[in-house]
Amino acid sequence: MLTVRHLRRSGLSPVSFDLEDGECLAVQGSSGSGKSLLLRALADLDPHEGEISLDDKSWDSMPATQWRRQVVYLPSEPGWWSDYVVDHFLVWEEAIPWVEALDLPAAIRDRTVERLSTGERQRLALVRALVLNPRVLLLDEPTSGLDNKTTYNVEQILKGRLSRGTSLLWVTHDPAQARRVAQRCLFLENGHVHEEWL
Numbered sequence: 012m013l014t015v016r017h018l019r020r021s022g023l024s025p026v027s028f029d030l031e032d033g034e035c036l037a038v039q040g041s042s043g044s045g046k047s048l049l050l051r052a053l054a055d056l057d058p059h060e061g062e063i064s065l066d067d068k069s070w071d072s073m074p075a076t077q078w079r080r081q082v083v084y085l086p087s088e089p090g091w092w093s094d095y096v097v098d099h100f101l102v103w104e105e106a107i108p109w110v111e112a113l114d115l116p117a118a119i120r121d122r123t124v125e126r127l128s129t130g131e132r133q134r135l136a137l138v139r140a141l142v143l144n145p146r147v148l149l150l151d152e153p154t155s156g157l158d159n160k161t162t163y164n165v166e167q168i169l170k171g172r173l174s175r176g177t178s179l180l181w182v183t184h185d186p187a188q189a190r191r192v193a194q195r196c197l198f199l200e201n202g203h204v205h206e207e208w209l
């Protein structure tokens with residue numbers, strides 16, 4: 012279980028919540044309300060204060076790299092450090108089932124990132140996160156660039172991860188999507204954070 016108590020960072024009101032294994036918590040709030048700041052703090056990518064722990068193991072009791080292997084952040088605009096798709100995977104064969112599930116062509120392996128569509132890049136970034144098999148996946152608008160059919164497919168795949176125990180924090184601007192994927196939601200509004208059942 013992910014436990015967050017009095018998490019504070021610049022640009023964000025204090026946040027506390029629990030996230031059970033296999034549970035999805037939606038995150039909603041207007042543009043600029045701090046949703047990405049919250050996710051980045053949880054992944055220990057930016058300075059922050061307060062308590063964050065995974066199964067009673069605190070984030071500061073382990074090296075940042077070890078924490079980030081378990082708590083994986085999928086940004087809304089993922090970074091790419093090489094021209095070629097395949098270079099972003101340690102073992103390409105591990106990506107193949109997710110590439111197929113997400114309706115990406117097998118030949119994408121040898122393509123350049125630059126020539127992928129926005130939606131292909133977004134799905135490929137999700138594949139990169141999924142192959143890490145994280146305990147907690149922090150999703151920053153993972154379907155924002157996708158059509159309805161592909162969005163449904165992504166939701167089904169992520170629900171499959173939930174049933175296998177992965178926990179999700181899912182930022183979305185779509186209240187209907189929040190209700191489809193989660194039972195609880197963190198709302199970031201007017202500088203305050205509150206939690207509601209959906």
Ligand SMILES: Nc1ncnc2c1ncn2[C@@H]1O[C@H](COP(=O)(O)OP(=O)(O)OP(=O)(O)O)[C@@H](O)[C@H]1O
Nearest residue numbers: 021022040041042043044045046047048049057087
């Ligand atoms: N390191 C930082 N410290 C303080 N404030 C920051 C920092 N980085 C960004 N901000 C500001 O914090 C605010 C919240 O940014 P954030 O990216 O979290 O918004 P968001 O809720 O994810 O918005 P959107 O829905 O548009 O993606 C913005 O006004 C941003 O400029």
